Amino acid sequence: MSNTLIDVVVTSREDQGAGVAIFELSPVARESLPAYKAGAHIDIHVNSELVRQYSLCTTPVKEGTYRVGILNDPNSRGGSRQIHVDFKVGSTLRISAPRNHFELTVNSERTILAGGGIGITPLIAMAYELQAKNKPFELHYCTRTRGAGAFAGELQSAFPGQIYFHYDDEDHSQLLNPEEALSPCVTGTHIYVCGPTGFMDWVINSAKSLGYPSAQVHFEYFSAEVDNSGAGFEVYCAQSELTVAVQEQQSIVKALEGAGVKIDVSCEEGVCGTCITDVLEGEPDHRDHFLTEEEKADNDQMALCCSRAKSSRLVLDL
Ligand code: FES
Numbered sequence: 001m002s003n004t005l006i007d008v009v010v011t012s013r014e015d016q017g018a019g020v021a022i023f024e025l026s027p028v029a030r031e032s033l034p035a036y037k038a039g040a041h042i043d044i045h046v047n048s049e050l051v052r053q054y055s056l057c058t059t060p061v062k063e064g065t066y067r068v069g070i071l072n073d074p075n076s077r078g079g080s081r082q083i084h085v086d087f088k089v090g091s092t093l094r095i096s097a098p099r100n101h102f103e104l105t106v107n108s109e110r111t112i113l114a115g116g117g118i119g120i121t122p123l124i125a126m127a128y129e130l131q132a133k134n135k136p137f138e139l140h141y142c143t144r145t146r147g148a149g150a151f152a153g154e155l156q157s158a159f160p161g162q163i164y165f166h167y168d169d170e171d172h173s174q175l176l177n178p179e180e181a182l183s184p185c186v187t188g189t190h191i192y193v194c195g196p197t198g199f200m201d202w203v204i205n206s207a208k209s210l211g212y213p214s215a216q217v218h219f220e221y222f223s224a225e226v227d228n229s230g231a232g233f234e235v236y237c238a239q240s241e242l243t244v245a246v247q248e249q250q251s252i253v254k255a256l257e258g259a260g261v262k263i264d265v266s267c268e269e270g271v272c273g274t275c276i277t278d279v280l281e282g283e284p285d286h287r288d289h290f291l292t293e294e295e296k297a298d299n300d301q302m303a304l305c306c307s308r309a310k311s312s313r314l315v316l317d318l
Pocket of ligand 1: 265267268269271276288290304
């Protein structure tokens with residue numbers, strides 16, 4: 001994967017309801033932007049320190065540009081707030097090439113897309129791709145209130161008969177009923193979920209209780225609470241031959257930073273994968289939402305921003 005950054009310019013900004021701004025990004029030079037598949041995201045370098053991930057949701061008619069929808073999150077640690085203040089039409093910024101940890105299986109017999117709030121963005125790209133390939137799908141869009149759904153008008157026009165809107169605090173008949181939406185569970189039906197952590201856990205657990213195997217349930221977390229509780233432990237960096245003590249309530253990243261070892265991070269919440277590092281010995285206590293259950297079981301890599309250790313010592317390939 002290329003780490004080369006791409007300079008882009010904001011060619012359109014549309015502020016929609018509930019604090020969401022939709023940005024269209026075009027290349028500064030005359031080169032074209034790398035192609036991507038539905039579910040991909042880009043890193044946006046908000047400033048020299050801050051890197052944030054946003055899903056791409058470009059419409060087919062705007063191919064050749066990238067489109068992102070960004071919520072001005074009141075709980076933001078600075079990224080989305082700064083983007084909303086600073087990025088206007090004509091602003092230039094740096095982004096990564098697209099990466100995809102949330103790939104769509106286009107040839108599924110049936111696809112159910114369930115998005116909560118701004119988690120709708122990767123699912124928009126999936127819906128367009130499924131529509132282009134003439135594949136059956138349903139798109140469920142859950143928001144707190146009727147006015148809180150960015151993209152709502154576009155989705156209504158683009159996917160009539162396939163889009164279902166659900167509102168939490170209005171007419172309760174509009175609430176998402178996972179048993180109804182996800183049934184029946186049959187081989188060939190795949191579910192894709194994105195949104196706030198509580199929403200995702202609810203949909204994923206509902207799918208499991210309906211009998212969906214994990215291979216048919218796909219998800220991407222935007223953010224997560226980090227739980228740093230638990231006893232301290234020791235980390236040994238094999239390449240630099242350095243031993244570092246990780247204290248209670250301290251992340252491995254912070255402990256290493258204190259010892260002069262800088263780890264690249266982005267989300268610092270275990271959702272983006274930037275800090276994933278190979279483990280040579282010891283048993284991690286995985287607390288991230290990035291690695292799959294199978295990858296976690298292998299215990300040969302871990303997210304250093306949030307995960308801890310079950311063993312008293314970890315040996316890392318650093
Ligand atoms: S920095 Fe995002 S998973 Fe660790």
